[in-house]
């Protein structure tokens with residue numbers, strides 16, 4: 158048997174696009190990685206299949222259609238095979254359209270962008286492990302999966318550098334394609350980095366608490382705060398005095414008059430943060446309060462809306478009037494120590510969840526940016542942290558991009574302070590284009606909607622132009638990782654979290670003591 162049988166022969170087309178002919182039964186997959194071997198130079202050109210079509214040498218127009226018709230008629234008569242195709246290997250074939258990703262120099266050490274053509278009719282073969290060795294140094298210290306060639310996994314670990322958390326990570330996929338699983342794998346990898354990186358993970362569905370709690374490093378590296386009382390969690394408490402009108406503006410949709418009412422009320426009460434929400438007039442007193450205290454400047458129905466939302470916030474279990482019970486400081490401490498901080502806000506409404514996320518994100522950004530500006534040495538010691546937000550399109554849409562909203566600010570300025578945003582969304586098309594272009598790492602899992610794919614294509618740091626069909630056909634857990642480190646969008650299969658746990662070594666202190674040496678005891 159030939160060690161590496163050829164998969165085809167190259168016949169076209171240009172420097173960036175390769176086409177090769179393969180046997181009629183050659184099983185070729187979208188996204189499959191193949192190598193064109195250029196014998197004269199010893200270079201190995203790496204190709205990715207972007208489409209597969211039928212080809213025939215018959216020059217007669219409509220020949221293939223007629224053959225199919227004849228066979229169909231045979232089938233109908235129950236005489237399948239009466240008209241066999243002679244020499245099918247020569248008369249029919251498959252054509253794979255590929256993008257050239259680049260080439261490996263003859264010494265196998267360097268990978269270069271495509272700038273030349275391999276010799277025509279070069280042999281196309283399956284890649285060998287050494288073909289990907291150049292990628293190894295670019296996969297960073299947060300492993301998330303294995304290299305994927307079409308549907309097959311290659312024994313090569315794919316990941317991202319932890320430092321790239323600061324330049325923002327986007328996780329995009331249609332529902333059920335594996336966003337949450339990827340987030341768990343990423344959070345698990347952060348935990349095992351022993352304090353080098355921190356994550357603030359706001360979990361609206363309460364889906365991460367039990368899952369991340371199973372991680373062998375969770376005892377040391379995971380801290381969970383919950384808006385409900387749950388076992389093994391700290392209680393999430395925020396004080397009104399720490400929340401700001403900007404948090405309110407980020408979390409809720411306000412009309413112009415309602416926003417003006419907020420500022421007017423803030424001025425009127427003159428208390429710290431949103432403490433005034435607790436002392437806001439009762440609903441029965443609103444008309445009088447408006448006429449007497451506010452001089453009739455605000456419409457009553459506007460005041461009523463603000464009042465209704467204020468009551469909702471004040472009545473939340475996680476909101477306290479006493480500033481001493483706030484967990485803001487503790488969350489910051491955990492992040493400074495490089496922990497994964499899980500804030501389980503399940504049970505809160507979507508808007509209140511954003512309120513909590515907005516407040517905590519503002520605290521982190523303030524702390525890290527103050528250190529950067531006032532005490533660079535301290536800033537150097539701070540870990541890179543990222544704020545993880547599900548359904549991120551809620552706060553990153555173009556209509557949400559205002560001075561008051563901390564998330565666009567984080568996307569624009571966070572990198573230099575070592576604070577990143579990890580945005581998870583099913584609808585990248587709803588995220589503001591300019592903000593999306595701030596994201597240096599994209600994890601693109603299966604995305605059914607063409608508009609979503611197009612928007613990612615235009616903001617990705619790697620060329621995704623021919624990858625539409627592949628992205629559309631990705632199975633759960635299959636993805637493309639586009640960042641600045643790798644020279645092309647790297648196809649990967651994300652580890653299944655529970656499988657990854659099975660091979661994660663526990664932290665040294667938690668390892669069980671070695672079993673006593675029986676022989677020594679007998680002595």
Ligand SMILES: Nc1ncnc2c1ncn2[C@@H]1O[C@H](COP(=O)(O)OP(=O)(O)OP(=O)(O)O)[C@@H](O)[C@H]1O
Pocket residue numbers: 330331332333334335336337338339583633634635650651652653654
């Ligand atoms: N890497 C993977 N390998 C194999 N199967 C996976 C992988 N990731 C996800 N799946 C499968 O897909 C299912 C859905 O995954 P997950 O909950 O992570 O999707 P999601 O994108 O977060 O969905 P939603 O939009 O509903 O939040 C999982 O239960 C699992 O069966």
Ligand SMILES: [Mg+2]
Pocket residue numbers: 336337338
């Ligand atoms: Mg999910």
